[in-house]
Amino acid sequence: MDLKNSQSCISESYELFSSVPEVAREQPCIMGIDEAGRGPVLGPMVYGTCYCPVLYGEELKDLKFADSKTLTEAQRLSFFQTIDNNEHMGWGLEVISPSLISNSMFKRAKYNLNMLSHDTAKKLIEKVLARGVKLEKVFLDTVGPPEKYQAKLSAFFPNLEITVSKKADSLFPIVSAASICAKVARDQALKEWVLEEAESEANDEGWGSGYPGDPATKKFLKEHIDPVFGFPDLVRFSWSTAKELMEKHCVKVLWDDEDLEEASPRKRQRSIASFFGGHDVQESRQRSMFFKERCLRPLSSWEAK
Known part of the structure; x- marks a missing residue:
């Protein structure tokens, strides 16, 4: 074979x-x-x-x-x-x-x-x-x-x-x-396996057996995590070992369409404000593109004019 x-x-x-x-x-x-x-x-x-x-x-x-x-x-x-x-x-x-x-x-x-x-x-x-x-x-x-x-x-x-x-x-x-x-x-x-993302030869990196407890595998994971794109295709990114490393080393992303019902009241308030637009510059920058492209503003903004 x-x-x-x-x-x-x-x-x-x-x-x-x-x-x-x-x-x-x-x-x-x-x-x-x-x-x-x-x-x-x-x-x-x-x-x-x-x-x-x-x-x-x-x-x-x-x-x-x-x-x-x-x-x-x-x-x-x-x-x-x-x-x-x-x-x-x-x-x-x-x-x-x-x-x-x-x-x-x-x-x-x-x-x-x-x-x-x-x-x-x-x-x-x-x-x-x-x-x-x-x-x-x-x-x-x-x-x-x-x-x-x-x-x-x-x-x-x-x-x-x-x-x-x-x-x-x-x-x-x-x-x-x-x-x-x-x-x-x-x-x-x-x-x-060839790491296309790293353009390396097959297993030249020495990733070991692939089990979470293997020292070579641990070393490989720590050395091959990208702060934006995460891991190469070799990695099962849904495994807790990989998720913990991504939470620690990757950039945080706030999605406008995240499920707000499960968020804390404070987070809901902040996220809703960023979605519809706010009164300060920071909130305005976070406003959804849906509203920006249609030149839509919160009602209070129009009332102010």
Whole structure:
């Protein structure tokens, strides 16, 4: 697998699938889904899937796949090559960019990371089915309460046997395989990322693992915050780690159309005055362009004339 060939891997979300083994179109299959990169403040979140015929289940156990978090990078790469070269197995990836993650979190309608994860898993199932794979059973690591997650997916796919479980990546080899695919893709995407805003080479800045507690990641965030434009696209600006730094180091902005009902009485009075125009020079400068362009003034100003 080579993510370098995808131009969208710089800052956009994208998908990547292997060819479908012919046996997967002919025999009932099992499928596992897992993610990598849910918690980091840097880089994409990757959802991976792996599938194979049900009858291949015993051979799958002999491959000794394990939860990707328990493996070294070299072990994960070796296991991925095993998956990629296996004539009984297929895989797929949904790479979700940091910008999409943050923009989703800031939607007016509630749309949190759990919802994004659920929708991505659903999308993977749909895409694998659309590719002609004869799915029968799907196993997933849970996001939120497993019973609700399982019921939600079962309602979308009533003809599939859905199993959502905690620690599924340790319990089911097919989910372990999906976990490995997701982690390898996430690591490579982070490694190959190019900071277009800084015109630097991929990871020359040494941003570390991307987790908030990583000293290299902390250093990168402090050194790459712009007081006006914030962070590069690599950063999930909706994460509390990033928001705290922006509140501390970025310029403050007062929006004329901010929700004044939730503001304090003093702030409401000041903001309303700036919106409609005031009697002093400072308030006049802050008056909304809507009124300036139409040569509108407060009633008291006309009365004074």
